[in-house]
Amino acid sequence: MRWTGPPATPGAQDRRAECPQPGRSPDGWSTFTPSVHRGSHPDHPQDRPVPPAAPWDPDRGVAPPQRSECPTVKPVRRMTSLLATVGLVATGILATSTGTASAADPVQLTLLNINDFHGRITNAAADKDLTVALAGTIEEQRAAATAAGGDSLLLSAGDNIGASLFASSSAQDQPTIDVLNALGLAASAVGNHEFDRGESDLVDRVVSDKTNAKWDYLGANVYRKGTQTPALPEYGIYPVGGVRVGVIGAVTQETSTLVSPAGIADLDFGDPVAAVNRVAAQLTDGDESNGEADVLVAEYHEGAPAGDTTVPPATLDGQLAASPVFASIVNETSPRVAAIFTAHTHQTYAYQAPVPGEAGVTRPVVQTGSYGANVGKVVLTVDRQTGAVTATAATNVPRTTTAPADLVATYPRVAQVRSIVDTAVAAAEVIGRQPVGSVTADITTAFTGGSYSGGVYVGSAPGTTTGRDDRGSESTLGNLVADSLRASLSSADRGGAQIGVVNPGGLRADLLQAPDGVVTYAEANAVLPFVNNLTTVSLTGEQFRTLLEQQWQPSTASRPYLQLGLSDNVTYTFDPSAAAGSRITSVTVDGRPLDPAASYRIGTFSFLAAGGDNFAVFTQGTDPRDSGLIDRDAWIAYLQANPNLAPDFARRAVQVPAVTEPVTAGTQVTIPVAGLDLTSLGSPANTTVTASWRDQQVGQATVSGGRADVTVTVPADAPAGPTALVLTAQPSGTTVTVPFTVAAAPVKVASTTVLVSTAALQKCPFLPVLLISATGLADGQAAVGRVGFREGDRVFADVPAQRGLAVTVLPRLSRGEHVFTSAFTPADPSRVAGSTSNPVLVRGR
Numbered sequence: 032m033r034w035t036g037p038p039a040t041p042g043a044q045d046r047r048a049e050c051p052q053p054g055r056s057p058d059g060w061s062t063f064t065p066s067v068h069r070g071s072h073p074d075h076p077q078d079r080p081v082p083p084a085a086p087w088d089p090d091r092g093v094a095p096p097q098r099s100e101c102p103t104v105k106p107v108r109r110m111t112s113l114l115a116t117v118g119l120v121a122t123g124i125l126a127t128s129t130g131t132a133s134a135a136d137p138v139q140l141t142l143l144n145i146n147d148f149h150g151r152i153t154n155a156a157a158d159k160d161l162t163v164a165l166a167g168t169i170e171e172q173r174a175a176a177t178a179a180g181g182d183s184l185l186l187s188a189g190d191n192i193g194a195s196l197f198a199s200s201s202a203q204d205q206p207t208i209d210v211l212n213a214l215g216l217a218a219s220a221v222g223n224h225e226f227d228r229g230e231s232d233l234v235d236r237v238v239s240d241k242t243n244a245k246w247d248y249l250g251a252n253v254y255r256k257g258t259q260t261p262a263l264p265e266y267g268i269y270p271v272g273g274v275r276v277g278v279i280g281a282v283t284q285e286t287s288t289l290v291s292p293a294g295i296a297d298l299d300f301g302d303p304v305a306a307v308n309r310v311a312a313q314l315t316d317g318d319e320s321n322g323e324a325d326v327l328v329a330e331y332h333e334g335a336p337a338g339d340t341t342v343p344p345a346t347l348d349g350q351l352a353a354s355p356v357f358a359s360i361v362n363e364t365s366p367r368v369a370a371i372f373t374a375h376t377h378q379t380y381a382y383q384a385p386v387p388g389e390a391g392v393t394r395p396v397v398q399t400g401s402y403g404a405n406v407g408k409v410v411l412t413v414d415r416q417t418g419a420v421t422a423t424a425a426t427n428v429p430r431t432t433t434a435p436a437d438l439v440a441t442y443p444r445v446a447q448v449r450s451i452v453d454t455a456v457a458a459a460e461v462i463g464r465q466p467v468g469s470v471t472a473d474i475t476t477a478f479t480g481g482s483y484s485g486g487v488y489v490g491s492a493p494g495t496t497t498g499r500d501d502r503g504s505e506s507t508l509g510n511l512v513a514d515s516l517r518a519s520l521s522s523a524d525r526g527g528a529q530i531g532v533v534n535p536g537g538l539r540a541d542l543l544q545a546p547d548g549v550v551t552y553a554e555a556n557a558v559l560p561f562v563n564n565l566t567t568v569s570l571t572g573e574q575f576r577t578l579l580e581q582q583w584q585p586s587t588a589s590r591p592y593l594q595l596g597l598s599d600n601v602t603y604t605f606d607p608s609a610a611a612g613s614r615i616t617s618v619t620v621d622g623r624p625l626d627p628a629a630s631y632r633i634g635t636f637s638f639l640a641a642g643g644d645n646f647a648v649f650t651q652g653t654d655p656r657d658s659g660l661i662d663r664d665a666w667i668a669y670l671q672a673n674p675n676l677a678p679d680f681a682r683r684a685v686q687v688p689a690v691t692e693p694v695t696a697g698t699q700v701t702i703p704v705a706g707l708d709l710t711s712l713g714s715p716a717n718t719t720v721t722a723s724w725r726d727q728q729v730g731q732a733t734v735s736g737g738r739a740d741v742t743v744t745v746p747a748d749a750p751a752g753p754t755a756l757v758l759t760a761q762p763s764g765t766t767v768t769v770p771f772t773v774a775a776a777p778v779k780v781a782s783t784t785v786l787v788s789t790a791a792l793q794k795c796p797f798l799p800v801l802l803i804s805a806t807g808l809a810d811g812q813a814a815v816g817r818v819g820f821r822e823g824d825r826v827f828a829d830v831p832a833q834r835g836l837a838v839t840v841l842p843r844l845s846r847g848e849h850v851f852t853s854a855f856t857p858a859d860p861s862r863v864a865g866s867t868s869n870p871v872l873v874r875g876r
Contacts, residue, residue, distance in 0.1 A: 137412050137421060138272040139181030142328060143172055144399060144407035146188035146374035149224065149562070150195025150207040151402040152452050159452045162210060164430040165403040166448040167438035169214055171431055172408060181410075182272030185216050187246075188374030188398070189282060189332035192237065193224025194564055194661045197556045198452070198459040203228075206455035208237065212245045213447040218267045220280030220330035221250040222374060227659055229294025230262070249280025249330065252306035254299045262298055265310050268324050273415040277314045277324025279307050279368075283333040283375050284356075289657035292524055303331055304359045311365040325418030326411060327368045331360055334373035334398045335380060347382045347396075361396055362387055369420045370395045370409045377401040381425040395425030405429055463553025468670030470548055473712040474511055474678045475541035477504035477594070483708075483716040490712060502535035502593050507678035507711040508542065509533050509596025512559070515669040517598040519565065520634035525658045526567025528634025530620065532578070533596035534644050537561060537636060537662075541712075542676070555667050563636035565660040568652035572618075573627040577648045579603060579615045584645050593644055597683045602767045604687035616689040619768045624755075636662055680714050680763040682707065687758070687767065693774035697747035701740055702769060707760045708737035717760040722769075724749070724756055734760060751775035779864040781809040784818070786853045786868035788841070796876050799840045804853035804868060806835040816857040816865075822849055844875030 145165075152162045169185060176183040191211060192204035199207045225233050225248065238244050250263035266279045281303035287295060307329045314324045335350035335357045351358040357373075361384045364371060371384075371394065379400035383393035399405040405427040412422040431438070438445045480491035480498040491498050516531035540557035542550055570578065582593055603618040618625035635649070637657070642650040658665075670676070686705040694700045707717045722730035722743045730743035743756060756769045789801040806814040818837035820828040828839040832855065841851075851871045857863035 136180075137414050138274060139176065139179055140271055140274060140276065140326065140411045140413055141172065141176035141181055141183040142276075142370060142372075142407075142409040142411065143169055143183055143185045144188060144330075144372045144397065144409070145186075145191075145403060146332075146372065146399050146407070147190040147222070147377055147401035148187070148192075148207065148211075148403050149190055149401065150192050150199030150204050152206050152210055152455060153196060153198045154402075159449070159456060160435045161403065161430070162452050163435045163438055163445060163449050164432075165406070166210070166214055166445045167433055167435070167442065168406045168428055168431040170438070170442040170445055171433070172406060172428060176410075184269055184271045184276060185214060186278060186328070186330060186372065187211075187216060187219035188330045188372045189220040189222025189280070190224045190374060191216075191219055191222070193222070193227040194562050196560070196562055197463070197553070197663070198455045200562070200661075200663070201459045201462045201552070202455060203236075205243075206451055208244050209451045210448050213444055213451060215444065216246040217269055218247040218249055218278045218280065218330070220332045220372075220374070221248045221253065221263060221282050222332040223283055223286040223289040223657075226286060226290045226295055227661075229291070230298055232294070247278075249278065250282050251279055251310050252281045252284065252301040252303045254301055256297045256299055258299075259301075265306070266314065266322065268314075268322060272413075274413050274418065275323065275325045277311075277322070277327045278330060279310045279314075279327065280330045281306050281332065290659035294659075303333055304363050307331070307368065308363075308365040311367045315367050326413055326420060327365075329364055329368045329371045330374075331371065332374045333357070333360060334376040335378050336376055347380075347384060350380070368394070369411055370423065370425075371397070372407060372409075373398040379405060379427055381407070381427050383423070383425065393423070395423050397425050397427065399427050403430065460553075463551060463556065465552045466549045467552050467555050467667050468550040468676065469674045470542050470544050470550060471675050471677045473541065473544050474507050474676065475499065475543075475711045475713075476508050476535070476538050477501035477506040477710045478712060479504075479710070481710060481712075486716050488708070488710055488712060488714040488716070496541075499541065500535075500538070501710065502590060504710055505594050505682055505684055506535070506538070506596065507680065507709065507714070508538055508558070509535055509594070510599065510679060510683060511542075511596075511676070512538065512666065513596040513598045515666055516565065516634040516636075517600075518669060519660060519665040520567055520658055525565075525660065526634060526656045527632045528567050529632045530575070530601055530634065531596075531598035532633055532635045532639065534636065534639050534646070535594055535596065536644060537563070537638065538596075548675075550670055552667065555670055556663055559662045559666050561636075561638070561662070563638050563662045565634065565658045565662055565665055566637045566640040566655060567632055567634050567658065568640050568649060568655040569630045570633055570648065570652045571627065572625045572629050572631060574648050574651060575631055575633070576615050576618055576625060576627070578646060579605075579618065580612055581646050581648060583607075583611065583614065594684075599679065599681070599683070602683050602685075604685055604767050604769060606688040607686065609688070616687060617768060617770050624768075624770065634658075678711065678713060680709055680711075680765075682709060682760075682763065682765040682767075685758070685760075685765060685767045687769055690769065690771035693772040694745050695774045696745050696749040696751075699742055699744050700771070701742045702756070702758075703738075703740050704732075704734075704758060704760075705738045707734055707739070707763070707765055709763070715762045717763050717765070720758055720760045722756045722758055724754065729756070745773060749773045777861055779860075779862060780812070781864050782814055782855055782857065782866040783807050783809075784853055784855045784866045784868040786851065786871050788851070788871050788873050790873045800844075800873060802839050802841060802851055802853065802871065804832070804837045804855070806832055806837075806855040806866065808835075808863060814855065814857065814863070815859075816855055816863070819854045819856065821852050821854065841873065844873065846875045849873045849875055 153159050154161055173183045192207050195204050238248055247264055247267040251265035253262045254260055255262050266277055269276045284300050284303060286300045311327050314322050333356060336354045366386045366389055378398050380398055382396045384396045386392040386394050395409045397407040399407040408426050408428050410424045411420050413420050439449050476499050478490055478498040479501045481489055513531035513533045517528050520526045520528035539560050582595055584591055584593060600621050604616045605614050606616050639646055640649050704720060717734040720732050720734050720739045720741055721728055722741050730741050732739040732741040751773050753772050758769060759766045784804055784806040786804050802820055804818045808814050814832055814835035816832050818830055818832050819826045820839045830837045830839055853868040855866050857865055
């Protein structure tokens with residue numbers, strides 16, 4: 032890869048030698064007295080007089096040489112391939128300078144890059160050596176570049192701050208800013224998390240006219256609302272090894288959906304590639320007045336996705352197919368740009384991607400992962416005279432394994448970083464002792480190995496940590512955190528969450544009442560130490576049911592089951608013995624059955640929203656939104672707003688098999704119930720469970736070991752169709768709904784019974800009188816059953832009906848009138864309806 036240009040004007044080389052460029056000695060680029068060109072930021076107008084600059088600090092190079100009255104030759108640049116370049120890239124070997132470099136020698140520019148550092152000056156365990164190792168990696172790579180006769184520049188692709196761990200976030204990320212200042216960061220694309228506290232915080236506090244963050248924060252696609260006026264510096268130009276390196280920054284166009292709208296109300300976020308290309312054209316148009324660079328680098332706070340299911344995500348083609356946004360960065364960024372750094376998606380890759388319009392030519396496209404795990408390294412071999420890039424190499428360098436003490440002793444910058452981190456951790460410990468809330472009793476994860484003593488659950492050993500973190504069981508802490516997510520994300524501008532969902536592995540400590548019920552900042556932070564972003568996403572009712580089904584993990588998972596914490600407006604029943612996909616037997620949301628077709632807004636951690644812990648259905652959701660909040664900050668705000676929190680021992684989930692067969696009104700059904708008792712510390716053992724139907728108690732049972740068989744009598748007046756029982760366990764207050772169906776009354780075959788007597792036909796009064804009952808069915812079938820002959824309410828004969836006929840002989844009658852009827856009772860009363868005959872009058876003599 033190289034830049035080529037037209038032949039120099041005759042005599043131009045001599046004039047350059049005779050008339051030194053500003054900041055440039057006659058024999059090469061050995062010294063600089065640069066001014067600062069930052070693009071068209073309102074605070075840095077292009078026509079503002081440029082003040083005299085101090086001698087260039089090679090650790091903070093930020094500017095191009097000042098303009099000179101002497102003539103210069105500006106090459107017209109285009110990307111071409113060289114056989115030598117192809118060979119060097121293929122073998123991974125780059126030419127290095129030897130001996131004393133001169134202006135005629137090519138220079139190796141080592142571009143070092145980080146992205147998505149997120150204030151990780153320590154990890155969750157407060158390991159301060161990780162930042163020392165990151166600083167040491169940067170210094171080792173700088174030293175290697177210098178030893179090879181080249182030069183280096185430290186850059187970032189954004190999200191340096193925001194979503195930070197406690198040691199940094201407790202001081203509003205000032206320790207991270209100080210660390211990056213100490214490391215000599217030259218420029219960074221602005222990331223979406225730089226806007227977490229709003230534009231004013233970024234401009235007025237974080238940058239503060241570069242009295243705080245000393246590097247340039249670049250955002251070429253960040254505009255004033257409704258205009259194309261840049262709101263931030265678009266680019267910076269940095270003299271490195273005798274070459275002017277132009278760095279252009281851009282942020283994801285989705286930023287407006289990732290942070291609180293109020294903080295960016297005056298901003299628009301445009302197409303990042305279009306913005307980079309616009310500035311790239313400006314910096315290579317030959318007009319010194321609007322900034323000129325020899326080599327261009329793009330810093331995008333946007334990147335490749337995690338991958339797709341059809342192409343391995345490690346391949347460039349797979350990433351391009353998976354993301355149109357990433358494809359635009361790779362395939363549409365101007366060929367004037369020699370190297371592309373990316374960010375935002377926390378992926379790790381170092382590709383050589385084809386340059387658009389330049390057959391056979393590639394350029395580096397790099398992302399380092401996140402949290403300083405790697406340092407991105409791109410080496411460009413550049414002709415100092417023409418600005419031609421003749422070779423490139425790209426890799427990700429893992430954090431060094433050199434002993435921290437050796438790094439501190441060897442590199443002054445590392446020693447400074449160590450001091451900053453030590454001070455920050457000590458200050459965080461002071462802040463950590465500040466009270467932020469209170470509890471009236473322990474609120475914990477689920478425990479194993481304990482027992483119920485005096486009717487409440489206690490741990491297996493003295494103290495309160497033995498046996499904690501049973502991730503396969505429901506807990507008071509998991510449900511409380513889910514409640515806090517729903518509360519924190521319920522407003523429309525935070526995502527409109529209707530349901531809170533928590534993964535059990537995110538709960539790393541408990542809220543304990545001892546010794547005084549006070550919850551400190553550090554104790555609250557210890558519960559949720561991972562600093563996940565809070566996210567909302569829409570799932571259909573059917574997808575939410577699938578989410579609950581996915582608590583049963585794949586066979587390859589380390590844990591067979593993970594119990595989600597749920598906000599208190601959700602309950603469900605389940606049958607672990609049922610087939611996969613059919614284990615959830617009922618779900619109730621806000622007191623109503625889950626609607627499979629309805630949309631429900633779920634508030635959760637970014638980890639879960641990305642399909643973490645095998646809850647893959649989250650990735651099928653729609654309208655995902657980053658709230659701009661991180662879990663720790665929202666959690667602490669919830670604790671502050673809700674003092675004297677008490678554990679809620681009511682379960683969200685109870686083991687109840689589905690009632691699959693319709694139940695006839697007036698009959699009984701027995702429902703087995705299990706898993707009624709929690710195993711969080713202090714949870715009561717339930718003793719009774721009642722069943723009610725439409726506020727009418729229809730059954731009760733004794734609970735033993737969290738189990739009961741509840742026999743329910745369905746009211747005789749229960750209408751046919753779907754209905755539900757409500758089971759309530761005491762003393763926990765657990766309430767779940769059990770749906771079932773009341774069987775519809777069958778449609779019976781009608782019968783008609785006619786009664787006649789022989790009295791009117793008999794001439795002799797001494798002969799017996801017969802009563803003859805005849806029953807016919809509406810379907811024409813013969814009536815089978817029994818017939819009862821009655822006088823008034825008295826049945827005096829009961830005889831079988833043969834083909835619908837039944838006959839009886841009247842007993843001797845007293846004088847007077849007697850009225851008789853016959854009543855047919857079918858042999859199958861569920862199919863055939865009974866009937867009563869007409870009355871028959873017989874006179875006794």
